[in-house]
Amino acid sequence: MRCKICGAKLRKEGDICKSCYEEYCKEESLDKDTNEIFKLYRQYLPKYQLTRFFDFYIVMLLLIMVAVAQKSIGLTLLFILVAVVGVIIALVISKKIAENTTCTFYEKKVVHRYKKKTKTIAYSDLKNVTYYQNFFQKIFKLGDIQFRPEVGTYLITGFEIKNVPDIENNWAKIQEILGAEKED
Ligand SMILES: [Zn+2]
Incomplete structure (x- = not known):
């Protein structure tokens, strides 16, 4: 006769071996522990979360500086928008995870x-x-x-x-x- 769970040989009559039985009892007692x-x-904490985006700030700042140097108002505004939206999305995600x-x-x-x-x-x-x-x-x-x-x-x-x-x-x-x- 063999254990129905692990397949170990059983010395006595039964369905499962001693170690599987103990494992089962342990799981059951854990389930009952409510x-x-x-x-x-x-x-x-938004102010802490805001400290985590330094790489992103630097990249966006460089892009904005390039756009300003090119005298492109459209591109400058676009990069500012991307920076702001990016930070807002990251904050919303971290809020959802925390909740x-x-x-x-x-x-x-x-x-x-x-x-x-x-x-x-x-x-x-x-x-x-x-x-x-x-x-x-x-x-x-x-x-x-x-x-x-x-x-x-x-x-x-x-x-x-x-x-x-x-x-x-x-x-x-x-x-x-x-x-x-x-x-x-
Ligand atoms: Zn077993």
């Missing part, structure tokens, strides 16, 4: 949600959690938090929530939740 402890949001992103801590797991896409890591599978700040994020007290799982690659099973506001306090809260989890 008690929200804490939630992180991604903040949309649709959350990271929720439950009793046994942490779940990242973007619209209907979710990624879940059980605390027992969590290898480490780190946060990063660039120069401007530091000024605005924002931070990017990365969750790395014990198994699998970060890109596939891990996740990140960017621009978490009030990063120092939120980071302390996360340490508290994960620290408390590791003790028992």
Whole structure:
């Protein structure tokens, strides 16, 4: 007799092996864990977002300078329009992303949600959690938090929530939740 899930040979009567059964129990207990402890949001902060387009500003400024040097009013206005519209589109996109992103801590797991896409890591599978700040994020007290799982690659099973506001306090809260989890 073989396990219906992994195909391992079974010593006793049954449908699935011990390790698949344990895996199943773990998944079931994670599914049942719906008690929200804490939630992180991604903040949309226009003044921070505006610091992120320097390359674009420089390119547009050069194009505008060329148009001015050519004494072409039409081209100058066109490049100014492109610059303004480009920045507005980028701001709208980052606002939409921020509104649709959350990271929720439950009793046994942490779940990242973007619209209907979710990624879940059980605390027992969590290898480490780190946060990063660039120069401007530091000024605005924002931070990017990365969750790395014990198994699998970060890109596939891990996740990140960017621009978490009030990063120092939120980071302390996360340490508290994960620290408390590791003790028992
Ligand atoms: Zn199995």
